[in-house]
Amino acid sequence: MRVAVIQMSPGADKARNIAQARALIEAVTSREAVDLIVLPEIWTCLGGTRAQKFAAAETLPRRGMAGGEAYEFLREVAVRNGIHIHGGSIGELAGDKLFNTSLVFSSKGEELARYRKIHLFDIVTPDGQGYRESAIYGAGEQVVTCEINGLKVGLAICYDLRFPELFLQLRRQGAELILLPAAFTLQTGKDHWEVLLRARGIETQCWVAAAACTGMHREPDGEPRYTYGHSLIVDPWGHVVAKASDGTGWASAIIDHGVTERVRANMPVLEHRKLV
Structure with a gap:
């Protein structure tokens, strides 16, 4: 199965963002059989x-049933x-609060899964910029997997990456591929993004496909904020097998079940685990 991770540079204009996503998807599908x-x-x-x-x-x-524009x-x-x-x-409206929610659709347009981000980004980056995701979004509670073309796929979002216990639960639920969309900050991304993705791949012996935002967007006061980009795909041994360049674009790789089987057979860490 070939997977492509799309790298976008979105802002606050929803219509423009949808147009950008459409153009990038068309570019991928016109060049690759994904x-x-x-x-x-x-x-x-x-x-x-x-x-x-x-x-x-x-x-x-x-x-x-029919949904909204996105x-x-x-x-x-x-x-x-x-x-x-x-x-x-996308932002999921639920009463008077929002959730940061992933959606998965089949090639027939059937919704296969929805996942609400569990871990919310309430931190201060090294340059002093503060982020408080919980001021806008509620936290999810469910660990979610789905099946795509016979492959069990686990779902996570951005800051979830720092919590290996979630990824271990996804592996225990049978995941072979974990998908992680992100808008990692430039400050944290340059030091931690690739390291953490490779670590989660190594620990779970799963493929990890991470699609990221890149570029600049503005906060309500006009302050510029920068996301790191560098969308990538990691194999179950922790190798980066595909990475997007700077700017908008994509990267793709084939998810090889044989690689997963070989890594897990040669080093059965799940069976060796002593602590929960």
Whole structure:
């Protein structure tokens, strides 16, 4: 199965972000025969005011029913291209709060999974910039997997990357591939992004496909914020097998079940684990 991770540079304009996602998906599918495309985190509205975030968010429908603009865009491109789409994550409107939520669609437009980000980004980066995701978003509670072309796939989002216990649960639930859309900050990304992704791949002996935002967006006060990009795919031995360059674009790789089997057979760490 060939997976492509899309690297976007979104802002607070939802319509413009959807147009950018469409153009990148069309570019990938016109050049490569891919089975699964993964978009980055919160690509429909990155930055902007609280009001803009709520305006861009969507109430998710019951499965099989029609949804909002981004929901239907994802479903439409999956069907039109005959591929599976992991919609990165979008703002999910649930009453008076938002959730940072991933959606997965089959090539027939069926919703296969939705995952709400569990770990919220409430930190201060080394340059003194503060982030408080919990001021806007609620935290998810469920560990989520789904099946794509016979492969068990685990779901995580951005800051979840720092919590290996979640990835271990995904492995225990049978995951062979873990998808992680992100909008990693430039400050944390340059030091931790690739290291953590490789570590999660090594620990779980899973493939990890991470689609990231890149470039600059603005906060409500006009302050510029920068995301790191460097979307990549890691194999179960921890090798980076594909990486996007600077700017918008994509990277792709074939998920080889044989590699997974060989790594796990030669070093059965799950069976050796003594502590929960």
